[in-house]
Amino acid sequence: MTHASAAHGTHAHSAHDDTHGHPPTSTGLDNKKIAIWAFIGSECMLFASLISTYLIYKRRSVVGPYPHDACLPPLCSTPLPAILDIPITSASTFVLLMSSLAMVLALAAVEMKDQPKRTTGERILGSSKLWLWMTALLGATFLGFQAYEFTSFVHEGLTLRTNLFGSSFFTLTGFHGAHVTVGVLWLLSLLAIDYRRGLGPKDAINVDLAALYWHFVDVVWIVIFTLVYLIK
Amino acid sequence: MATTATAPVYAPAERYVGESGVWSWLTTVDHKRIGTLYLFTSLFFFVVGGLEAGLIRAQLSGPNKHLVSAEMYNQLFTMHGTTMIFLAIMPLSAAFFNYLIPLQIGARDVAFPRLNAFSYWVYLLGALFMNSSWLINAAPNGGWFGYAPLTTYQFSPGLNIDFWVIGLQILGVSSLAAAFNFITTIINMRAPGMNLMRMPMFTWNAFVVQFLLVLAFPVITIALVFLQFDRFFGTTFYAIGAGADPLLWQHLFWIFGHPEVYILILPAFGLVSEIIPTFSRKPIFGYPVMVYATMLIAFLGFGVWAHHMFSVGMGPIADTVFGVTTMLIAIPTGVKIFNWIFTMWGGSVQFTTAMKFAIALVGLFTIGGISGVMHSSPPADLQQTDTYFIVAHFHYVLFGGSMMGIFGGIYYYFPKMTGRMMNEKLGTWHFWLTFVGMNVTFFPMHYAGLMGMPRRIYTYDSGQGWELFNKMSTYGTVLLIIGTAVFLWNFFRSHSIGAVAGNDPWKASTLEWSIPSPPPEYNFARIPRVTSRVPLWDITSPRLASEVPHTKRGDKRLDVDVASKHVGHAYPNPIGNQPKQAAEAGLHIEHATGRTAKDLGIPMPNPTIKPLICALGMTIMFSGLLFIHKDNMSLALITIIGGALVMTMALYAWLLTPLEDAH
Numbered sequence: 001m002t003h004a005s006a007a008h009g010t011h012a013h014s015a016h017d018d019t020h021g022h023p024p025t026s027t028g029l030d031n032k033k034i035a036i037w038a039f040i041g042s043e044c045m046l047f048a049s050l051i052s053t054y055l056i057y058k059r060r061s062v063v064g065p066y067p068h069d070a071c072l073p074p075l076c077s078t079p080l081p082a083i084l085d086i087p088i089t090s091a092s093t094f095v096l097l098m099s100s101l102a103m104v105l106a107l108a109a110v111e112m113k114d115q116p117k118r119t120t121g122e123r124i125l126g127s128s129k130l131w132l133w134m135t136a137l138l139g140a141t142f143l144g145f146q147a148y149e150f151t152s153f154v155h156e157g158l159t160l161r162t163n164l165f166g167s168s169f170f171t172l173t174g175f176h177g178a179h180v181t182v183g184v185l186w187l188l189s190l191l192a193i194d195y196r197r198g199l200g201p202k203d204a205i206n207v208d209l210a211a212l213y214w215h216f217v218d219v220v221w222i223v224i225f226t227l228v229y230l231i232k
Numbered sequence: 233m234a235t236t237a238t239a240p241v242y243a244p245a246e247r248y249v250g251e252s253g254v255w256s257w258l259t260t261v262d263h264k265r266i267g268t269l270y271l272f273t274s275l276f277f278f279v280v281g282g283l284e285a286g287l288i289r290a291q292l293s294g295p296n297k298h299l300v301s302a303e304m305y306n307q308l309f310t311m312h313g314t315t316m317i318f319l320a321i322m323p324l325s326a327a328f329f330n331y332l333i334p335l336q337i338g339a340r341d342v343a344f345p346r347l348n349a350f351s352y353w354v355y356l357l358g359a360l361f362m363n364s365s366w367l368i369n370a371a372p373n374g375g376w377f378g379y380a381p382l383t384t385y386q387f388s389p390g391l392n393i394d395f396w397v398i399g400l401q402i403l404g405v406s407s408l409a410a411a412f413n414f415i416t417t418i419i420n421m422r423a424p425g426m427n428l429m430r431m432p433m434f435t436w437n438a439f440v441v442q443f444l445l446v447l448a449f450p451v452i453t454i455a456l457v458f459l460q461f462d463r464f465f466g467t468t469f470y471a472i473g474a475g476a477d478p479l480l481w482q483h484l485f486w487i488f489g490h491p492e493v494y495i496l497i498l499p500a501f502g503l504v505s506e507i508i509p510t511f512s513r514k515p516i517f518g519y520p521v522m523v524y525a526t527m528l529i530a531f532l533g534f535g536v537w538a539h540h541m542f543s544v545g546m547g548p549i550a551d552t553v554f555g556v557t558t559m560l561i562a563i564p565t566g567v568k569i570f571n572w573i574f575t576m577w578g579g580s581v582q583f584t585t586a587m588k589f590a591i592a593l594v595g596l597f598t599i600g601g602i603s604g605v606m607h608s609s610p611p612a613d614l615q616q617t618d619t620y621f622i623v624a625h626f627h628y629v630l631f632g633g634s635m636m637g638i639f640g641g642i643y644y645y646f647p648k649m650t651g652r653m654m655n656e657k658l659g660t661w662h663f664w665l666t667f668v669g670m671n672v673t674f675f676p677m678h679y680a681g682l683m684g685m686p687r688r689i690y691t692y693d694s695g696q697g698w699e700l701f702n703k704m705s706t707y708g709t710v711l712l713i714i715g716t717a718v719f720l721w722n723f724f725r726s727h728s729i730g731a732v733a734g735n736d737p738w739k740a741s742t743l744e745w746s747i748p749s750p751p752p753e754y755n756f757a758r759i760p761r762v763t764s765r766v767p768l769w770d771i772t773s774p775r776l777a778s779e780v781p782h783t784k785r786g787d788k789r790l791d792v793d794v795a796s797k798h799v800g801h802a803y804p805n806p807i808g809n810q811p812k813q814a815a816e817a818g819l820h821i822e823h824a825t826g827r828t829a830k831d832l833g834i835p836m837p838n839p840t841i842k843p844l845i846c847a848l849g850m851t852i853m854f855s856g857l858l859f860i861h862k863d864n865m866s867l868a869l870i871t872i873i874g875g876a877l878v879m880t881m882a883l884y885a886w887l888l889t890p891l892e893d894a895h
Contacts, residue, residue: 022835023759025420031343034416042408042446049454049484053469060475160467164475167467171457189884 030205040216047220050175051227054168061163065156068232083156084229085149092145093225099138100218106131107211111204128199129191135214136187139180146177169228176224179217186210259839261345262753266352267331268649273356274323280363281315282716284308286709293706295694305690306373307392313376314396317496318403319359321630324638325499329414329438331649335744335751336432338423338760343416345837346886347409353847354406361851362399365392372396375688377489380470380481385463394463394861398854401456404449405850411445414438425762429523432742433516436523437502440530444491447534452488455481464860479544486537494533496630498526500637501568504590507644508572510740511587512579515766515780517571525564532561542610543617551610558608562601569598585659589640592667596632600625603678621681627674639666639719647737651749652730658722662715669711676701735821739773741766748824754834760819767819835892842886849878
């Protein structure tokens with residue numbers, strides 16, 4: 001009966017008090033932080049599939065409009081105009097990049113909520129509401145640019161159904177836009193909590209999750225902007 | 233034999249009040265109860281998929297039979313494959329993930345208990361959604377691989393493919409949510425001392441499978457999104473006339489589809505890696521190599537997908553590369569096979585039912601693996617592809633491999649889950665009927681295939697030399713059906729009248745056996761501390777654990793990190809020292825007390841219905857797409873928006889409610 005004797009042997013050591021409360025995590029990190037990284041890993045494969053498909057289909061559309069200046073072989077006397085508007089999209093890209101900066105400041109403001117603020121500058125930097133609003137508004141501005149872009153493309157005769165470019169372009173950028181929309185809603189939800197009871201350092205993990213997601217969506221846009229818009 | 237006789241000491245844990253009743257099952261967030269739900273649901277769908285297979289075999293038992301129509305036959309083989317893969321084997325694995333991962337790593341639950349419930353309900357509702365297609369006689373009919381452009385609206389205008397594409401999309405959400413949950417659980421909720429290289433082999437296999445799920449499922453999600461957009465919104469992803477690549481679907485599908493093969497087999501490998509050491513009375517041979525082999529299989533598994541596509545004409549370079557990577561994958565797989573054999577070698581092997589199934593896996597999977605190496609060579613594959621040879625191959629892998637491992641796992645873990653033993657005599661009947669039936673069913677298919685019998689044909693002419701083999705396959709299926717009936721009889725009978733199991737009926741080495749069977753809601757009254765990879769043998773069978781590395785001075789996880797408790801000492805590890813060191817470290821055996829988490833002051837998550845409502849809303853939202861093809865746009869919009877609202881509101885309610893009461 002080794003069972004019993006060994007079990008008795010442990011009684012001498014029964015001083016552990018981890019019955020109460022939760023034991024510490026193995027890595028010391030919050031569970032949610034690990035989960036969001038796993039989620040981002042899977043999102044990478046999602047966008048990789050979308051972007052690969054766009055690239056595979058880039059020159060395969062049999063009818064226009066085309067993304068960049070193109071000519072239909074064998075004649076190249078009348079090139080078709082490019083439909084992608086790089087200057088406007090550069091502006092919207094800048095807006096989205098700035099939203100990541102605002103997100104960083106929002107997280108810092110939440111983390112340092114309890115620290116005393118003496119100067120106006122510290123009060124501005126320490127306002128989580130201001131920076132969350134800023135992030136959400138910049139995100140919404142990006143979505144506005146995208147809505148404008150989609151509408152003008154439709155006016156120029158490019159829809160989901162027109163050609164392979166239309167299908168893969170709208171699906172790819174639409175998926176990205178949907179991710180930005182979810183991010184904006186997430187930020188607005190955090191703002192609602194901030195107005196109701198105030199976000200403090202103990203909420204930093206939840207703001208951190210939103211920030212990681214937001215930066216990820218931002219990074220994906222940089223890849224899309226480079227591969228879809230800039231590289232002909 | 234004394235293992236089961238000392239019953240009174242180990243009466244099953246008393247059940248705490250409020251555990252029974254339908255409502256408690258609908259609202260449960262306990263990983264063990266969710267695991268049980270997974271087990272029962274997936275066994276149900278295993279039977280459904282088996283009956284579909286039975287009809288297929290009845291139809292093919294002789295030439296020119298017309299038991300079912302060609303159209304019905306298409307629906308049967310599509311739903312047989314889809315059901316067995318997505319609704320039976322994957323959730324059977326999920327049942328074990330749920331039940332075992334927290335127990336094996338010494339945790340009280342998974343990282344996100346409500347997300348876990350959500351995963352289950354999404355699986356159940358997705359499965360019901362897909363199978364509801366039978367009611368309107370429109371079950372999916374495009375094969376489990378659903379090749380586009382065949383499955384685009386132009387060529388498959390019925391609702392059949394709609395059910396398939398939406399159903400898989402729903403099921404994907406379930407798998408992904410579960411994968412995030414288990415990755416977090418394994419990384420972050422291990423008991424002190426449970427280093428990664430001390431985790432039980434099942435948990436290791438499960439861990440690797442979660443990464444496969446996380447990386448493979450988004451790819452099929454996108455492939456399905458393209459197909460949905462093509463079917464519902466008129467995009468051109470798979471429209472060849474618009475210049476689409478006819479291989480796009482095949483590439484995306486198999487980039488998912490091949491890792492999926494390892495998603496199906498690795499959990500069974502994990503179960504067998506628990507069963508064989510226990511019944512050989514030896515620690516597993518070459519533990520680190522087993523871990524690396526698992527990772528290597530998963531890694532290589534992402535680089536072999538195009539071996540499913542040799543016949544489409546990718547050219548000699550692509551064919552060669554994918555042929556070589558496919559052959560390479562046989563190396564880590566072979567390592568596993570040899571390690572299991574070496575684990576048994578020189579051990580005192582006990583032929584319990586679980587062990588019989590485990591040994592059967594080693595043999596039968598090897599047959600399937602070797603026929604796999606045969607068609608990794610493109611010239612050979614061109615002869616074999618789309619014939620019954622391939623059907624024989626993957627049934628040896630999935631039935632001879634996955635299902636044998638899962639059956640072994642059920643016999644092995646049934647005592648832990650229910651507190652009662654399964655009947656060994658009926659188990660032996662089940663094993664031999666299944667083992668013989670499986671070989672009689674699937675071995676002749678090798679011959680039928682090499683003689684040219686193509687897959688997916690609903691009938692065939694006589695005089696081609698296929699009759700005998702098909703007749704044998706059908707007879708074998710009868711044995712399999714009888715065997716499964718014996719299993720189910722054993723399962724439900726043992727559930728109520730089986731011998732009382734006690735903590736550790738098999739004298740196993742891992743943490744789940746150190747606690748009562750069935751485990752109390754909180755699993756461990758005290759979180760264990762682990763000093764080796766066979767923690768329980770340190771107490772119960774020290775001689776068996778003597779060659780396994782143990783904690784030495786300076787093990788940081790035990791020494792420093794654990795709430796400033798000093799538990800580490802120099803452990804030179806001579807035979808007989810382990811019980812002492814395990815005790816000193818705080819490893820212990822817990823007996824059934826009937827005390828609840830409340831009595832012990834252990835915080836437990838509150839039961840909640842919100843994950844179920846959220847899953848329901850999501851399923852309604854997806855199913856609204858069906859009405860688009862019924863030209864009922866307003867009904868489609870109402871269903872989609874209504875479902876989305878229900879889902880969002882349940883999600884917010886869920887996220888704004890704390891997991892447990894403040895303490």
